[in-house]
Amino acid sequence: MPVAAQVVVNGASNGAAVDNEFLQGITNKGLRAVLAQVQERDPHQPEFLAAVKEVATALAVLSARCCPQPVFDRRPEPVFEKRPEMLPVFGMMCEPERAIVFRVPWLDDAGNLRVNRGYRVQFSSAIGPYKGGLRFRKDLTLSVIKFLGFEQMFKNALTTLPMGAGKGGSDFDPKDKSDAEIQRFCQSFMTELYRHIGAHTDVPAGDIGVGGREIGYLFGQYKRITALHTGALTGKGLDYGGSQIRPEATGFGTVIFALAVLKDEGKSLKGKRCIVTGSGNVAQYCVMKLLEEGATVLAMSDSLGYVYKPDGFTMADLEQVMAIKSRHSGKLRDFKAPGAQYVEGRKPWELNVPVDMAYPCATQHELNLEDATNLFKNGCKYVFEGANMPSTDRAIAFFHKNGVVFGNGKAANAGGVAVSGLEMSQNRIGLQWSREEVEAKLTDIMNTIYRTAKVIGFREDRLNFDCLQRCTMNTIYRTAKAASIEYNTTLDAGANIAAFLRVGEAVLAQGAV
Numbered sequence: 480m481p482v483a484a485q486v487v488v489n490g491a492s493n494g495a496a497v498d499n500e501f502l503q504g505i506t507n508k509g510l511r512a513v514l515a516q517v518q519e520r521d522p523h524q525p526e527f528l529a530a531v532k533e534v535a536t537a538l539a540v541l542s543a544r545c546c547p548q549p550v551f552d553r554r555p556e557p558v559f560e561k562r563p564e565m566l567p568v569f570g571m572m573c574e575p576e577r578a579i580v581f582r583v584p585w586l587d588d589a590g591n592l593r594v595n596r597g598y599r600v601q602f603s604s605a606i607g608p609y610k611g612g613l614r615f616r617k618d619l620t621l622s623v624i625k626f627l628g629f630e631q632m633f634k635n636a637l638t639t640l641p642m643g644a645g646k647g648g649s650d651f652d653p654k655d656k657s658d659a660e661i662q663r664f665c666q667s668f669m670t671e672l673y674r675h676i677g678a679h680t681d682v683p684a685g686d687i688g689v690g691g692r693e694i695g696y697l698f699g700q701y702k703r704i705t706a707l708h709t710g711a712l713t714g715k716g717l718d719y720g721g722s723q724i725r726p727e728a729t730g731f732g733t734v735i736f737a738l739a740v741l742k743d744e745g746k747s748l749k750g751k752r753c754i755v756t757g758s759g760n761v762a763q764y765c766v767m768k769l770l771e772e773g774a775t776v777l778a779m780s781d782s783l784g785y786v787y788k789p790d791g792f793t794m795a796d797l798e799q800v801m802a803i804k805s806r807h808s809g810k811l812r813d814f815k816a817p818g819a820q821y822v823e824g825r826k827p828w829e830l831n832v833p834v835d836m837a838y839p840c841a842t843q844h845e846l847n848l849e850d851a852t853n854l855f856k857n858g859c860k861y862v863f864e865g866a867n868m869p870s871t872d873r874a875i876a877f878f879h880k881n882g883v884v885f886g887n888g889k890a891a892n893a894g895g896v897a898v899s900g901l902e903m904s905q906n907r908i909g910l911q912w913s914r915e916e917v918e919a920k921l922t923d924i925m926n927t928i929y930r931t932a933k934v935i936g937f938r939e940d941r942l943n944f945d946c947l948q949r950c951t952m953n954t955i956y957r958t959a960k961a962a963s964i965e966y967n968t969t970l971d972a973g974a975n976i977a978a979f980l981r982v983g984e985a986v987l988a989q990g991a992v
């Protein structure tokens with residue numbers, strides 16, 4: 480019996496968990512017990528619980544019913560029925576290896592002492608050093624960091640690169656701060672964080688509120704304290720160890736992923752009517768790539784409202800958005816262009832115009848059931864998540880039920896961390912690859928993620944799981960392709976399963992640590 484089969488996550492042997500919304504739809508007794516314990520441990524972490532539930536549903540429920548036509552001689556089995564030893568591994572993966580919470584004191588411009596809370600959650604080092612961004616946002620909580628770290632674990636596994644998972648940040652709001660205040664804050668933040676990170680242990684990057692400027696200040700302080708010019712952070716400037724395409728990678732990657740899906744259907748992005756939410760890093764480059772591919776971008780948004788342009792944003796419009804957003808407290812309501820309409824306090828999902836595709840690129844749970852219903856009513860057939868967990872579980876269930884192609888964030892926005900991984904590689908070998916080289920590698924990785932998600936999403940019964948133990952995802956793709964497996968659509972379940980098995984196998988191989 481594999482070692483992990485004997486690992487009993489506290490409470491996992493008790494299948495009599497009391498039903499509540501969190502457990503709804505889960506029938507596997509052992510999994511119910513694991514989930515009940517996760518909920519009992521952290522009942523006040525809704526974002527984290529939602530992320531765990533999403534993966535559990537993909538592993539136990541979707542994988543049991545995602546084969547619409549019985550092409551093969553037996554129906555797909557839920558992962559935990561086929562691989563029961565993986566259940567305690569899943570329970571273990573729901574608990575981060577380490578969660579560090581620290582004080583960040585700094586002086587504002589008026590000389591007042593301010594204190595924020597800093598976090599670094601090191602979720603999993605199963606397949607490589609902890610890797611994941613830092614978020615600076617006023618309402619940041621441990622629950623949000625944990626959900627992001629949990630998702631990161633699966634996303635990083637999908638990239639095929641050797642990266643574990645972590646996430647961190649602070650409840651610091653950079654929006655109303657001066658440049659000097661942000662610099663002092665970053666230096667204080669790193670003065671604590673530096674002892675927990677390093678090129679071979681934990682490699683943070685940016686996220687909401689942490690862009691190139693903040694990474695520069697953080698890296699400078701890291702180097703000053705440690706006297707090491709190593710790749711302990713990614714998202715660095717090109718002049719001091721950064722990678723080509725890193726700022727573009729997440730948004731570009733989401734569209735490259737969409738292109739792979741459309742290509743399989745013999746379609747292109749030309750003329751596709753798209754709604755993109757957000758107007759930060761991910762949204763900007765998502766829009767740029769969509770425009771390059773001939774799509775029509777009808778709307779962009781920020782936390783205060785959205786801009787609707789009936790005949791679509793142009794590259795000049797995008798440049799204006801980028802200029803507005805590069806200012807400290809730039810707001811989309813300042814955007815001006817002929818025909819553009821600004822709608823305060825609303826989300827663009829409510830637009831009643833024909834829509835082909837939605838790209839939520841702003842923040843978690845920004846697309847709910849009502850939004851999903853409206854999008855579908857207006858003709859939307861594809862949703863690709865540039866942001867992390869932007870769709871609620873009810874919205875996702877609606878997409879599945881109505882045949883909307885759903886590229887979940889773990890797969891569709893993995894381009895950012897993939898290029899971060901490439902930045903780590905470049906730092907280790909002391910080279911800087913060209914833009915073309917990095918973009919080719921990014922395209923290859925996004926295509927591989929899509930293939931893997933698609934193959935496993937519908938045909939996991941057909942895949943030899945021993946193969947997963949030994950092979951990279953590229954090989955799985957080739958194996959699957961060679962077997963002429965017909966692809967189908969539940970990409971999100973496939974992405975979750977493929978990623979879970981990669982991390983789970985690594986955990987088992989290392990003695991369930």
Ligand SMILES: NC(=O)c1ccc[n+]([C@@H]2O[C@H](COP(=O)([O-])OP(=O)(O)OC[C@H]3O[C@@H](n4cnc5c(N)ncnc54)[C@H](O)[C@@H]3O)[C@@H](O)[C@H]2O)c1
Nearest residue numbers: 686687688729757758759760761781782841842866867895
């Ligand atoms: N930056 C990356 O490489 C990367 C990688 C993977 C995933 N993500 C995810 O993508 C999302 C966006 O990250 P980013 O790096 O673009 O951040 P960013 O700080 O550059 O931009 C975030 C944007 O979203 C807007 N926003 C915030 N709340 C909103 C709301 N409720 N409705 C509409 N707009 C809102 C903000 O005004 C801002 O324009 C996050 O979920 C992040 O975790 C980012």
